[in-house]
Amino acid sequence: MAATLTASVAAAGATLIAQDTIETRYIISSIAALTKQVKVSADEQDAQMLQAEQAGASVATDIANKELIDKTIEDYTSQGYDPCKQLTATKQFALAEITARRTIGSRVATEIQAGGGKYAxxxxxxxxxxxxxxxxxxxxxxxxxxxxxxxxxxxxxxxxxxxxxxxxxxxxxxxxxxxxxxxxxxxPDAPIPAGQAATATGAAYVLQKKQRDAYLAFPAYSLKAAQADAEGFDSFMRERVGQYFGTKEAENWARDQASQSERGVLVDMVKIQGLTLKVAERQLRQDLRREANEAVELALENDRINGKKTRDAAAKALASQSAGLVTQ
Structure with a gap:
């Protein structure tokens, strides 16, 4: 009886051990499968993260490249029409104006035969x-x-x-x-004989010549200014104005405006306004010369009408003063 019970217990224990071993294997296999699944899931997640990061980096690169391209286009198309050529032309324009103005005085002195204290x-x-x-x-x-x-x-x-x-x-x-x-x-006026220079007649002649030279100075300057502008400045002015109006270059400029950025168009508008101011300044200088010439003309007309009366009155006053000195 006892032997039978012992055998049964032993058999049951063996069965339980065998069953436990099988269950343990199942559990280990399940854990291994779960671990592998977790690993695969983690790998997939890492891969997805990497892909997402790579995609993000690619987008950032594309954005940076686009911004660089946009900036390059903006920089190129925001300086107005042909900026390098415009800068060179503007420098030449300014230099021509300075040179023309600087030479007027010397040309009046060397190229005009009369006036300015000259005798011949x-x-x-x-x-x-x-x-x-x-x-x-x-x-x-x-x-x-x-x-x-x-x-x-x-x-x-x-x-x-x-x-x-x-x-x-x-x-x-x-x-x-x-x-x-x-x-x-x-x-020009004839020179004074050496013996006459210190006389009253000679002094009156010199005084009259100075007045005549002063009158002639205004038309002489105006004529030489017109000549100097025509020879050294007008061609540059014509070129700058022609850049925007009435020439083949103006047609090229008009076509270029279609590809200009807003800033580029504004830059060109500012250049046109600056050129307009330069034209207005030139007109002002011409008006000032015209006003000076008209003032001289008025003075000459006044001298023609009233000069003899004024000189006669001065002579009478001088004679009266001299007579008074004699009687004293």
């Missing part, structure tokens, strides 16, 4: 002018009249006022411009 025998100056006329400016009418033997390089150039406004700077044309201006200004 009118006959000698006429001979010199006639010599230049026959060398360069003879017309067919001069030839027909026997004054010249052949037509000159610039027929009638010494009386052609339109040449003053020509941009041509060739030697013959410049000589014609100077001849026109000298013919307008007139002949």
């Amino acid at each position: 025998l009118p006959g000698d100056v006429l001979v010199q002018r006639d010599k230049v006329h026959k060398a360069l400016f003879c017309t067919q009418a001069d030839v027909d009249a026997g004054i010249c033997t052949s037509v000159g390089a610039i027929p009638g150039g010494d009386t052609n006022a339109s040449l003053i406004f020509s941009t041509d700077t060739s030697a013959n044309v410049v000589a014609a411009k100077n001849a026109v201006i000298n013919n307008i200004i007139g002949l």
